[in-house]
Amino acid sequence: MTVLVLTCEADVTADMVVAELHEQGVPLVRFDPGDLPGGGSLSVEYVRGEFRGYLSSGGRVASMQGLRSVWIRRPSTPAAHAPEPSDWLSVESAHALYGMLDCTGARWMNHPSAAAKARRKPWQLRIAYLSGFPVPATLLTTHPTMARQFAEQYRHVVVKSVSGKSPGDPPMALPTTLVPPDADFSGVAAAPTMLQRYIAKRADIRLTSVGDRHFAARKATEPGQVDGRYGDTGHEWQAVEVPTPIARAVETYKKHAELAYGAFDFAEDSTGTWWFLECNQGGQFGFVELETGLPIARTVASWLGAELS
Structure with a gap:
């Protein structure tokens, strides 16, 4: 049974887990969706209810019938490295790849729909509260008046990105920033803004x-x-x-x-x-493991390599 690692070409965290899988003797195929089509290829067949699929890259082939688990670790956008990339080709390649993988009985870390x-x-904060975590008071709004009232109520608030890094090449980092209560909140009307008690x-x-x-x-x-x-x-x-x-x-x-x-x-x-x-x-853990010695990569590899129940 094979482990499929979906990741980009250069990722130290993925390298650490791949090394552990090799150490544990677990067969694996490392595949970057950005190489499909081109450096990577797939074939899937549905005939009279039978399903057969294959994924290959770098001379290694993964059979969908023998797939144990799938680890998604910062994969490139499908078809990103194609000779003539396009949004249409990326969508077509994504539907083909992930649709095929959804037909398997493999375990996911983590499934794309759950990950999305x-x-x-906003959903995280709600689930965190329901799960029992202490969660700082938070406001997500496009109303300057509500933003101003929130800042006046809690006095010390921070503004943070809703989605993470902004798009671009390279992406622009958006650090969490302390905002004074007398700040000008008129710009909140331009885009959804997240404020949180500091x-x-x-x-x-x-x-x-x-x-x-x-x-x-x-x-x-x-x-x-x-x-x-x-x-x-x-x-x-x-x-x-x-x-x-x-x-x-x-x-x-x-x-x-x-x-x-x-x-x-x-x-x-x-x-x-x-x-x-x-x-x-999909957060990285390499920096934590390197400084603390916590066996995170080994644990990920053991989870991926465990026999299906």
Whole structure:
């Protein structure tokens, strides 16, 4: 039985898991959807109710009948590397590839439909609250008046991206930024804007959940630091225990979201409370493993390589 790894050509996190799969003796095919058609190829046949499909890349072939699991790890857009790329060709290739994979009995980490829903922050916040996480008060609006009232109520608020990095080549980073209560909120009318009560944190927490195992790492922050992704605090990530209530909330969240994998970000305040910020269904973990030694790549590989029940 084969593991299919859908990823781009250069991804260190994928490399770590591929190395672990090789170490565990699990057959695998690494495939970049951007190479379809061209560097990668597929063939699928439906005859009298019978389904047969094959996917090949770099001289390796994966039979859909022998597919154990599929790991989606930052794959390129289908047909992105085609000699004559187009939006139409990308849509056609995506329907062919993922439609074929949906016909298999393979396990997914994570299924594209679940992943697409899980990326939406407004939905994340609702599910996080229902799962039992502490969630900062949040407003998503295009009404300047409502934005102003929210800022006046909570005094210290941050503005953050709803969808993540903006499109472009290269994409522009949009850091979470502290906004004063007397700011001019007229620009809110131009696009949906997310405001959130600022959590004065003493540490950032990254919790990586793989199947039923959870790995947490903590990185102390400097006073007043808003976005832990930017700026060097001089501190390193350190492995920490996962509080039982957080573990239960993670498991509930993943069940709601139908996720096998999730990278959860929290802000730890002065009382030790872990405030939910977001869950990245495809978040990288290489930097955490390299600094803490947590066996995340090995755990991902073991989940992917496990026998189907």
